[in-house]
Amino acid sequence: MSNLVEIENLRVSFRNDEGGYNDAVRGVSLTLGREKLGIVGESGSGKSLTGRALLGVLPPYARVSVDRMSFDGIDLKSASPRLRRSLRGGRMGMILQDPKFSLNPVMTVGKQIVEAIRIGDRKVGAAEARTRAIAVLESVHIRDPERVLDLYPHELSGGMGQRVMIGMMVVREPDLLIADEPTSALDVTVRTQVLSILDELVTRRGMGLIFISHDLHLVSRFCDRVIVMYAGRIVESIEASRLSEAQHPYTQGLLSCLPQIDGSLEPLPVLNRQASWAEA
Amino acid sequence: MLEVHDLSVDFSGKIAVRNTGLTVQSGESFGLVGESGSGKSTILRTIMGLNRSWSGTIRIDGLDIRKTPRKQLARLVQMVFQDPYSSLHPRYVIGQQVAEPMRINGLPNPEKRTAELLEFVGLGGPRFQFRFPHELSGGQRQRVAIARALALSPKLLLLDEPTSALDVSIQAEILNLLNRLRKELGLTFVIVSHDLAVISYMCERLMVMRNAEPVETLTREQLRAREIADDYTRALIAAA
Numbered sequence: 043m044s045n046l047v048e049i050e051n052l053r054v055s056f057r058n059d060e061g062g063y064n065d066a067v068r069g070v071s072l073t074l075g076r077e078k079l080g081i082v083g084e085s086g087s088g089k090s091l092t093g094r095a096l097l098g099v100l101p102p103y104a105r106v107s108v109d110r111m112s113f114d115g116i117d118l119k120s121a122s123p124r125l126r127r128s129l130r131g132g133r134m135g136m137i138l139q140d141p142k143f144s145l146n147p148v149m150t151v152g153k154q155i156v157e158a159i160r161i162g163d164r165k166v167g168a169a170e171a172r173t174r175a176i177a178v179l180e181s182v183h184i185r186d187p188e189r190v191l192d193l194y195p196h197e198l199s200g201g202m203g204q205r206v207m208i209g210m211m212v213v214r215e216p217d218l219l220i221a222d223e224p225t226s227a228l229d230v231t232v233r234t235q236v237l238s239i240l241d242e243l244v245t246r247r248g249m250g251l252i253f254i255s256h257d258l259h260l261v262s263r264f265c266d267r268v269i270v271m272y273a274g275r276i277v278e279s280i281e282a283s284r285l286s287e288a289q290h291p292y293t294q295g296l297l298s299c300l301p302q303i304d305g306s307l308e309p310l311p312v313l314n315r316q317a318s319w320a321e322a
Numbered sequence: 323m324l325e326v327h328d329l330s331v332d333f334s335g336k337i338a339v340r341n342t343g344l345t346v347q348s349g350e351s352f353g354l355v356g357e358s359g360s361g362k363s364t365i366l367r368t369i370m371g372l373n374r375s376w377s378g379t380i381r382i383d384g385l386d387i388r389k390t391p392r393k394q395l396a397r398l399v400q401m402v403f404q405d406p407y408s409s410l411h412p413r414y415v416i417g418q419q420v421a422e423p424m425r426i427n428g429l430p431n432p433e434k435r436t437a438e439l440l441e442f443v444g445l446g447g448p449r450f451q452f453r454f455p456h457e458l459s460g461g462q463r464q465r466v467a468i469a470r471a472l473a474l475s476p477k478l479l480l481l482d483e484p485t486s487a488l489d490v491s492i493q494a495e496i497l498n499l500l501n502r503l504r505k506e507l508g509l510t511f512v513i514v515s516h517d518l519a520v521i522s523y524m525c526e527r528l529m530v531m532r533n534a535e536p537v538e539t540l541t542r543e544q545l546r547a548r549e550i551a552d553d554y555t556r557a558l559i560a561a562a
Binding site for chain 1: 357358359460489490491492493494495497498501502516517518519520522523524545546557558559561562
């Protein structure tokens with residue numbers, strides 16, 4: 043199986059007050075097939091930046107360097123902004139954390155989905171686009187999609203908003219989906235639904251998925267493979283099913299610091315951060 | 323310590339809490355679990371006096387909160403909010419924020435006590451007092467919010483999702499801190515969370531809520547033995 047995504051030695055840095063640069067991502071290399079890859083880490087570990095660098099949506103003041111970055115055989119390092127823009131939306135999609143901030147508040151949901159469809163293919167007529175929008179809302183398990191199409195984002199609950207976002211992203215059938223904390227703003231019960239929808243779509247359409255999260259347990263249940271990031275580097279890459287055998291003390295620390303319903307009532311173990319983790 | 327009877331809250335016609343009652347013993351830690359919109363945070367805010375229109379009775383330490391002056395209540399009960407990014411004043415230094423309730427209530431020596439409180443929540447050393455909230459991490463800010471809630475030595479602490487805005491590794495530190503404080507200061511907790519694992523770890527009893535109404539009340543032992551009467555609670559456990 044050829045790799046859908048290959049990244050070699052990605053670095054992202056931002057200018058600091060002293061005029062130098064602070065490295066936020068430091069030499070990340072990864073490959074992705076048509077599988078579910080989880081990237082886990084705390085805030086500031088560089089996991090979201092890695093996803094955004096792949097899409098090419100970092101702010102212009104970020105300094106990005108990479109030895110090699112390719113998507114389905116297309117060299118992204120030398121690709122023109124025009125080519126990269128044509129890939130976004132159509133072949134690579136992104137789901138963001140909070141539907142409240144990522145849907146347009148003054149446009150109905152239907153208009154936004156129809157817009158996404160017609161930007162991708164201008165030959166699609168209005169009526170057909172609407173039919174497709176209804177179909178995609180059905181595929182993300184929204185009841186009564188015709189009513190929902192005419193609602194504004196503030197009229198949706200969090201879980202519904204997130205499903206609309208997912209629908210909007212998959213309607214163009216991208217090959218790669220980057221989901222950046224897609225369930226962090228949701229309740230546990232809704233979270234399970236949204237995850238099973240994502241799983242269904244990825245499996246059925248054979249997409250590659252990069253699932254960015256800070257929740258190690260969630261990722262291990264959902265993904266095939268997990269990459270653990272700390273301070274801008276990958277500290278461990280492991281099959282999700284073998285997460286309990288993780289070697290790195292940071293991964294082990296992340297696993298053990300979570301309370302369990304049936305867990306011990308002793309003080310929770312906290313991470314003793316070691317300077318060597320950031321170097322390794 | 324806390325008695326709530328027949329509490330109903332509505333927001334311009336929409337019912338947020340319906341006929342809910344709960345009692346919390348002194349020194350106990352009580353959890354409220356449920357999905358967003360189930361009314362759990364509304365109960366906390368009503369106990370704290372942040373909602374105007376409600377019916378029923380609420381007693382804290384035997385005092386009816388409708389008949390007790392605000393300042394007296396403030397010394398009995400304090401609240402810690404979910405998001406430490408928005409619950410601290412952006413243009414006050416940390417020391418000022420923690421000292422503010424003591425100044426308002428005319429307590430002696432606010433400066434000295436502020437230093438002690440910050441030390442107590444693990445932000446010791448003189449440097450923290452003069453920092454602004456934006457100079458601190460999320461976990462440090464939540465510690466400041468806890469220190470401020472403790473400034474008037476309340477007996478009851480209301481915690482609204484105290485760790486859900488934090489990373490898991492920081493969550494462990496804050497939960498440990500809260501448990502230590504409860505033991506050392508003999509506090510009573512009411513904790514709202516959507517995370518059953520957190521509630522099971524922190525609370526001796528818990529109430530599950532759904533659609534503005536209580537589903538059932540369980541002890542930690544019942545939860546852990548899965549002696550559960552309601553299917554909704556089972557679904558919550560399965561999803562956790």
